[in-house]
Amino acid sequence: MNAIMKLVMGDAQADRVVPPTGFTARLTLFASGAMAFLTVFALALSLASGRLAHRWGEELARSATIRISAPADQMAAQTEAALTVLRQTPGIASARALTDEEQSALLAPWFGADLPLDTLPMPRLIEVVEGYPPFDAQGLRLRLAAEVPGATLDDHTRWRKPLVDAAQSLRRLGWLSILLIGGAMAAMITLAAQAALAANHQVIEVLRLVGARDGYIALAFVRRFTIRAFIGAAVGVSLGLLGVMLLPSASDEGGFLTGLGFQGASWIWPILIPPLGAGMALLSTGAAARRTLRRLS
Amino acid sequence: MIELEQVAYSYGGGELLSDVSLRLNPGSFHFLTGPSGAGKTTVLKLCYGELQPTTGRIRAFETDMRALDRDQMALMRRRMGIVHQDCRFLDHLPVADNVALPLTVSGRDFAQESGNLSELLSWVGLSDRADARPPELSGGERQRAALARAVIMSPDIVLADEPTGNVDWDMSQRLLQLLIELNRMGKTVLIATHDLALIRAAKSQVQARVLRISNRRVQLAGADL
Ligand SMILES: Nc1ncnc2c1ncn2[C@@H]1O[C@H](COP(=O)(O)OP(=O)(O)OP(=O)(O)O)[C@@H](O)[C@H]1O
Ligand SMILES: [Mg+2]
Numbered sequence: 001m002n003a004i005m006k007l008v009m010g011d012a013q014a015d016r017v018v019p020p021t022g023f024t025a026r027l028t029l030f031a032s033g034a035m036a037f038l039t040v041f042a043l044a045l046s047l048a049s050g051r052l053a054h055r056w057g058e059e060l061a062r063s064a065t066i067r068i069s070a071p072a073d074q075m076a077a078q079t080e081a082a083l084t085v086l087r088q089t090p091g092i093a094s095a096r097a098l099t100d101e102e103q104s105a106l107l108a109p110w111f112g113a114d115l116p117l118d119t120l121p122m123p124r125l126i127e128v129v130e131g132y133p134p135f136d137a138q139g140l141r142l143r144l145a146a147e148v149p150g151a152t153l154d155d156h157t158r159w160r161k162p163l164v165d166a167a168q169s170l171r172r173l174g175w176l177s178i179l180l181i182g183g184a185m186a187a188m189i190t191l192a193a194q195a196a197l198a199a200n201h202q203v204i205e206v207l208r209l210v211g212a213r214d215g216y217i218a219l220a221f222v223r224r225f226t227i228r229a230f231i232g233a234a235v236g237v238s239l240g241l242l243g244v245m246l247l248p249s250a251s252d253e254g255g256f257l258t259g260l261g262f263q264g265a266s267w268i269w270p271i272l273i274p275p276l277g278a279g280m281a282l283l284s285t286g287a288a289a290r291r292t293l294r295r296l297s
Numbered sequence: 298m299i300e301l302e303q304v305a306y307s308y309g310g311g312e313l314l315s316d317v318s319l320r321l322n323p324g325s326f327h328f329l330t331g332p333s334g335a336g337k338t339t340v341l342k343l344c345y346g347e348l349q350p351t352t353g354r355i356r357a358f359e360t361d362m363r364a365l366d367r368d369q370m371a372l373m374r375r376r377m378g379i380v381h382q383d384c385r386f387l388d389h390l391p392v393a394d395n396v397a398l399p400l401t402v403s404g405r406d407f408a409q410e411s412g413n414l415s416e417l418l419s420w421v422g423l424s425d426r427a428d429a430r431p432p433e434l435s436g437g438e439r440q441r442a443a444l445a446r447a448v449i450m451s452p453d454i455v456l457a458d459e460p461t462g463n464v465d466w467d468m469s470q471r472l473l474q475l476l477i478e479l480n481r482m483g484k485t486v487l488i489a490t491h492d493l494a495l496i497r498a499a500k501s502q503v504q505a506r507v508l509r510i511s512n513r514r515v516q517l518a519g520a521d522l
Contacts, residue, residue: 016390017398202385206398208367209345209385211374211402211450214367214368214371297367
């Protein structure tokens with residue numbers, strides 16, 4: 001903590017021993033600003049696709065339906081057989097055959113409430129609620145085919161699964177981009193710091209001759225780059241957030257793009273960008289300074 | 298205080314110094330003289346560790362300089378006041394800050410020493426140039442600033458390379474007075490110069506020994522100096 005205070009507050013006199021480094025200063029500011037800006041969008045993308053994957057995954061609701069189409073005289077037996085199979089299958093929380101009333105209620109919107117169900121050859125529906133870990137749909141299907149010829153398993157996941165997968169890979173891509181952006185920023189700041197150190201080797205020589213320790217010289221450079229990275233990142237994040245906020249609001253249609261904003265606890269992420277960027281600058285400039293000072297000795 | 302034992306040095310070509318042994322005792326006052334290019338500056342650089350001898354051993358404050366790491370070297374230099382022949386400064390800082398630089402880098406409280414600083418600046422006649430940048434100074438002004446910087450930490454030893462090369466006689470006497478004053482306070486002084494008049498002026502005031510570089514060796518000069 002003390003060390004951090006020392007880094008932030010610094011020593012006005014100590015700071016001035018290193019001459020202003022115009023070009024590398026602007027490069028650091030710009031690079032960290034641009035990187036922070038991009039990070040905000042990558043973050044927004046990751047968080048939004050994460051939320052989407054989560055919601056879609058939940059909505060799959062872990063439920064499936066088994067439809068039994070059989071001649072009327074076998075219906076009860078096959079339904080019972082299917083329920084037996086389901087009871088023996090791991091990964092199923094519960095299974096229940098719908099009653100006639102429930103089935104007619106389901107069909108009512110299409111055929112009217114007074115549908116004479118018992119006179120029509122209606123399939124029987126079994127509602128299956130998935131347990132955790134989920135059941136193996138392929139295995140269940142095979143067993144049903146063998147033991148209950150009239151049964152068809154319909155797990156709605158079939159068409160939604162790819163969407164969830166896509167959302168999840170989008171989220172992973174977002175995080176990967178953030179890592180790459182971070183790496184690029186560290187590389188750029190390292191280069192800028194190295195250029196500044198090399199350009200100032202005479203200053204370093206003079207400082208050494210009057211008895212400055214390596215740590216002192218390094219800190220003078222590290223402080224600058226850290227502060228610049230922090231300021232650049234803060235500006236970049238502000239602009240990025242402004243951009244995200246200017247997107248259409250989330251409530252309108254609930255589509256993917258409109259859900260890009262930050263919500264609740266996820267606000268912590270963009271707020272973390274400037275300190276993380278500064279931390280990265282601290283580490284990479286520190287390493288560059290140690291290397292250069294070793295080389296210049 | 299500083300001791301060279303059979304030191305040889307070469308910049309890569311032939312040997313510039315060979316078998317140099319000398320000893321600067323605490324409180325002593327030495328001049329180092331010799332023709333231009335003889336190696337006076339080189340001897341001083343060996344003394345403060347900017348150069349490492351090719352063979353031989355250098356001890357400063359009772360420690361072998363070879364054994365020092367960079368931080369220990371930095372601490373050792375704080376006990377030495379060094380005037381470089383080319384007076385290296387930080388060109389972006391005003392003269393006053395340059396003179397105070399040894400205080401700054403050793404973390405001493407700047408405000409507390411500011412009295413010393415202005416006194417020192419006026420002693421070397423730079424009070425009105427305190428806010429100038431080093432590149433704006435004349436050669437003599439640079440040397441005066443360099444001497445002020447060398448002594449501001451009240452070092453145990455002052456190593457001065459041609460400290461009076463570019464100043465008039467009166468000013469060179471004034472600078473010499475400063476060094477003699479420090480010597481009387483018990484500090485060790487080594488001045489490299491080929492200004493024989495300066496050496497004579499000093500010898501009338503302090504017990505000064507004169508070392509001369511000739512034939513790649515350092516020898517005690519005769520009584521004629
Ligand atoms: N960095 C260097 N690389 C190669 N040769 C050098 C280097 N520095 C000095 N020399 C050579 O070493 C010799 C001694 O140099 P040095 O500066 O020690 O002489 P000096 O006695 O101080 O001379 P002056 O009275 O002119 O200051 C000179 O011939 C010089 O050319
Ligand atoms: Mg010289």
